[in-house]
Amino acid sequence: MMEQYHALKREAGDCLLFYRMGDFFELFFDDAKVAAGVLDIALTSRGESGGESVPMCGVPVHSADGYLARLIRAGHRVAIAEQVETPDEAKARAKAEGKPSSKVLVARQIIRFVTAGTLTEDALLEPRRANRLAAVCEVRGDIGIAACDISTGRMELEECAPEGLPAALSRLGASEIVVPENWEAAPADATQRPASDFASERGRQRLQDLHGVSTLDAFGEFSRAMLAAAGGLIAYLDHAGRGAMPFLLPPQVLAGDATMAIDEASRTSLEITATQSGARAGSLLGTVDRCVTSAGARQLAEDLSAPLATRPEIEARLALVRFFHDDPILRSDTREALRAIPDVARALARLVAERGSPRDLGQVRDGLAQARNLHGALSRLPDRPALLDALLPALTGHGALVGELSAALVPSPPTERSSGGFIASGYDAALDELRETSGNARRAIAALEARYRTETGVSSLKIKHNGVLGYFIEVPARHGDALMAPDSGFTHRQTMANAVRFNSVHLHEEATRIAEAGGRALAAEEAHFEGLVEQVVASRETIARTADALARIDVAAGLAERAAEGDWCAPQIEDAPCLEIVAGRHPVVEAALAKAGERFVPNDCALSDTDRLWLIGGPNMGGKSTFLRANALIVLLAQAGSYVPAQSARIGLVDRLFSRVGASDNLARGRSTFMVEMVETAAILAQATTRSFVILDEVGRGTSTYDGLALAWAVAEAIHEQNRCRCLFATHYHELARLAESCDALSLHHVRAREWQGDLVLLHEVSDGPADRSYGLAVAKLAGVPAGVVERASAVLAKLERGREETGGLAAGLGDLPLFSAAFQAEEEACDTLREKLAALDIDALSPREALDMLYELKREGGES
Numbered sequence: 001m002m003e004q005y006h007a008l009k010r011e012a013g014d015c016l017l018f019y020r021m022g023d024f025f026e027l028f029f030d031d032a033k034v035a036a037g038v039l040d041i042a043l044t045s046r047g048e049s050g051g052e053s054v055p056m057c058g059v060p061v062h063s064a065d066g067y068l069a070r071l072i073r074a075g076h077r078v079a080i081a082e083q084v085e086t087p088d089e090a091k092a093r094a095k096a097e098g099k100p101s102s103k104v105l106v107a108r109q110i111i112r113f114v115t116a117g118t119l120t121e122d123a124l125l126e127p128r129r130a131n132r133l134a135a136v137c138e139v140r141g142d143i144g145i146a147a148c149d150i151s152t153g154r155m156e157l158e159e160c161a162p163e164g165l166p167a168a169l170s171r172l173g174a175s176e177i178v179v180p181e182n183w184e185a186a187p188a189d190a191t192q193r194p195a196s197d198f199a200s201e202r203g204r205q206r207l208q209d210l211h212g213v214s215t216l217d218a219f220g221e222f223s224r225a226m227l228a229a230a231g232g233l234i235a236y237l238d239h240a241g242r243g244a245m246p247f248l249l250p251p252q253v254l255a256g257d258a259t260m261a262i263d264e265a266s267r268t269s270l271e272i273t274a275t276q277s278g279a280r281a282g283s284l285l286g287t288v289d290r291c292v293t294s295a296g297a298r299q300l301a302e303d304l305s306a307p308l309a310t311r312p313e314i315e316a317r318l319a320l321v322r323f324f325h326d327d328p329i330l331r332s333d334t335r336e337a338l339r340a341i342p343d344v345a346r347a348l349a350r351l352v353a354e355r356g357s358p359r360d361l362g363q364v365r366d367g368l369a370q371a372r373n374l375h376g377a378l379s380r381l382p383d384r385p386a387l388l389d390a391l392l393p394a395l396t397g398h399g400a401l402v403g404e405l406s407a408a409l410v411p412s413p414p415t416e417r418s419s420g421g422f423i424a425s426g427y428d429a430a431l432d433e434l435r436e437t438s439g440n441a442r443r444a445i446a447a448l449e450a451r452y453r454t455e456t457g458v459s460s461l462k463i464k465h466n467g468v469l470g471y472f473i474e475v476p477a478r479h480g481d482a483l484m485a486p487d488s489g490f491t492h493r494q495t496m497a498n499a500v501r502f503n504s505v506h507l508h509e510e511a512t513r514i515a516e517a518g519g520r521a522l523a524a525e526e527a528h529f530e531g532l533v534e535q536v537v538a539s540r541e542t543i544a545r546t547a548d549a550l551a552r553i554d555v556a557a558g559l560a561e562r563a564a565e566g567d568w569c570a571p572q573i574e575d576a577p578c579l580e581i582v583a584g585r586h587p588v589v590e591a592a593l594a595k596a597g598e599r600f601v602p603n604d605c606a607l608s609d610t611d612r613l614w615l616i617g618g619p620n621m622g623g624k625s626t627f628l629r630a631n632a633l634i635v636l637l638a639q640a641g642s643y644v645p646a647q648s649a650r651i652g653l654v655d656r657l658f659s660r661v662g663a664s665d666n667l668a669r670g671r672s673t674f675m676v677e678m679v680e681t682a683a684i685l686a687q688a689t690t691r692s693f694v695i696l697d698e699v700g701r702g703t704s705t706y707d708g709l710a711l712a713w714a715v716a717e718a719i720h721e722q723n724r725c726r727c728l729f730a731t732h733y734h735e736l737a738r739l740a741e742s743c744d745a746l747s748l749h750h751v752r753a754r755e756w757q758g759d760l761v762l763l764h765e766v767s768d769g770p771a772d773r774s775y776g777l778a779v780a781k782l783a784g785v786p787a788g789v790v791e792r793a794s795a796v797l798a799k800l801e802r803g804r805e806e807t808g809g810l811a812a813g814l815g816d817l818p819l820f821s822a823a824f825q826a827e828e829e830a831c832d833t834l835r836e837k838l839a840a841l842d843i844d845a846l847s848p849r850e851a852l853d854m855l856y857e858l859k860r861e862g863g864e865s
């Protein structure tokens with residue numbers, strides 16, 4: 001057995017091996033130690049290997065899913081080695097091979113690798129979260145990404161530059177990433193696979209084979225990097241499923257400019273689908289989600305993760321939300337209908353991956369039937385928005401399949417198919433007859449029992465059944481002798497302490513009838529199951545489209561519900577780079593305040609081409625960050641196709657959204673708070689365009705006052721002069737107010753506060769004009785810093801302020817600085833002079849020594865430039 005075990009373990013590589021033994025999956029050696037630790041189960045030992053006892057632990061097969069889920073969550077992968085023949089088959093095989101049957105070992109094979117990205121089981125998946133597997137590789141400097149969710153069959157391909165990879169991966173949020181082995185730039189914790197799996201020509205071939213086409217033209221255009229990644233992805237799925245290929249729809253190419261770009265840091269900072277501590281509750285998704293189906297919730301998460309960047313698409317989604325928003329009865333009827341719809345996409349995926357159950361067939365049947373009902377209700381409505389009209393056809397067209405499944409299956413089919421009972425009566429006459437036969441035999445046995453009681457006079461005689469003896473007659477021990485007589489018609493089978501057991505010819509006959517009919521009935525049900533699965537699999541693409549359409553409708557109705565609940569408005573999408581939000585609110589903070597019985601103070605924002613940078617000052621805790629984030633979230637919601645928490649909103653399309661709010665130490669990646677802040681700021685300066693929207697909170701806070709102020713000043717100038725994007729910039733540096741004198745599209749604002757009877761009152765109101773002071777000490781007092789320390793601080797402050805008056809203050813002289821662009825102008829001019837001098841040189845005529853001298857001279861003149 002150990003020999004067989006080790007062979008399988010070699011095949012399993014770095015996966016934990018679940019080795020099937022009877023009703024258990026057993027783990028041995030190091031696998032056992034790891035699993036016992038993660039699963040908190042007993043580590044025992046069995047036998048010896050090399051003189052040492054073999055560590056072992058095991059989990060019952062019937063509850064293996066829960067244990068698998070925990071191992072996967074802890075970052076492990078598991079290979080499942082199943083028994084692929086019964087002990088009887090093994091014995092027969094041994095006999096045929098001329099071996100003694102006592103020595104024979106049941107054959108086992110790895111039937112599947114269970115990894116985070118290749119799950120389909122409900123027990124292992126979170127219902128409201130997509131589960132993505134991504135394959136990433138590099139082809140001549142381009143990064144190819146192929147991602148799929150095999151629980152729904154969606155597959156996406158994209159290509160990006162190496163620096164775009166982190167953003168793309170953070171949008172995908174894949175649970176497992178596959179890369180070619182030994183790739184230096186591979187993301188951490190990725191699964192390595194042979195580099196040959198990622199050859200682009202093989203990728204093309206694999207895609208063609210998968211979809212049974214001879215060219216990919218109909219699916220779109222694919223770059224070499226995309227094909228290479230697709231190849232790696234398919235090869236991995238093939239490996240993990242041991243040839244049982246999961247369901248994949250034709251790949252969709254993600255165009256870089258179709259969605260709003262949000263980099264990893266901004267995504268984390270905005271807490272779009274999870275809070276910074278990883279929870280869904282408290283994220284934007286958590287507060288917006290009113291979907292009634294899991295598939296809808298997954299779609300909403302996708303929508304929020306990748307807001308659209310084109311107006312017609314956004315408006316189409318908004319029109320559908322409006323349709324449900326403006327008609328509360330329609331909304332609640334639709335949601336009621338959706339609520340009854342099972343997760344068709346995931347049931348379908350299990351059926352295609354050959355892991356389906358009768359229950360999955362039932363879910364497909366119910367989902368498709370409900371979809372048709374919904375179609376009936378929605379297609380009767382007047383003034384339907386275009387998106388709904390585009391979705392409606394996908395809700396019908398499965399009549400024949402639904403009819404077949406309805407006729408074939410019982411109303412709620414079981415998850416276990418081995419004990420049968422899921423095919424409805426009336427579907428198959430032969431099956432009905434078999435059932436009838438075994439039913440009759442069972443009744444005959446009941447009649448036998450009554451007859452034997454009268455014949456023997458033993459009123460406590462019973463006919464029972466167990467797994468070892470099958471059917472038998474049992475009487476209490478004291479009546480045993482009466483039935484032992486040779487002419488009694490009973491044959492003795494077993495004597496227990498209190499009872500004696502017998503068989504009889506009649507009982508044997510009936511029992512045989514039951515067994516035979518039962519076995520044949522099971523076989524018949526099994527055959528029907530295979531046939532029905534085949535029919536479902538044949539229609540997989542249209543069924544997946546139905547599931548998608550249902551999810552999209554659920555998202556729209558859910559967003560409408562959320563909008564109605566929170567009194568949200570439909571945003572107006574513009575081409576001009578404006579951002580006019582009247583009475584905007586932060587949905588998450590508002591919900592949190594409401595729970596505490598407090599009111600959120602709405603604020604306006606009015607950015608335009610000529611007033612595109614707002615500098616926002618005011619006290620700590622005054623609501624600056626909240627204001628910044630609220631506006632970013634409103635933009636994000638609007639472009640995802642949702643209503644927004646505001647009284648009105650005009651939003652000029654945003655191509656990229658950046659958020660640098662709040663310090664998030666990234667010590668794990670070896671960067672200090674200040675370093676993280678600068679890296680993110682650098683990314684914004686390099687990437688923000690005139691169509692972008694940037695929120696920046698307290699740039700330069702993590703360093704000395706002078707360095708910080710200088711950086712904040714230069715960053716604000718650069719954003720104003722060079723990026724020219726819309727920007728909300730919160731800061732504690734009063735000195736930055738001087739920027740308003742030179743930057744014409746920059747204006748000053750502040751969050752209001754009042755000191756009242758020595759206490760600070762924060763109004764959370766954004767007003768025009770510069771902040772008067774920062775109230776830092778008052779906030780410190782509010783936070784419970786000891787009175788002595790606050791008093792001491794105010795003495796220090798008074799001294800500092802006196803010093804500032806004497807020296808002209810921290811910002812003295814800043815007003816004379818040339819503007820950002822003017823500073824560059826001077827450098828440009830210096831460069832021009834250098835260029836002229838260089839052009840005039842006859843370089844070939846110079847000796848190396850002269851050339852070197854020349855270089856030094858130029859450097860002296862040109863300085864940094």
Ligand SMILES: Nc1ncnc2c1ncn2[C@@H]1O[C@H](COP(=O)(O)OP(=O)(O)OP(=O)(O)O)[C@@H](O)[C@H]1O
Pocket residue numbers: 589593599600601602603619620621622623624625626627751764765
């Ligand atoms: N508009 C608002 N209405 C009601 N309460 C608000 C509002 N804005 C902020 N708050 C409350 O004030 C708290 C602090 O807000 P926020 O973090 O935005 O302040 P801040 O000005 O950015 O502070 P700091 O400068 O210290 O970072 C929030 O957690 C929230 O409870």
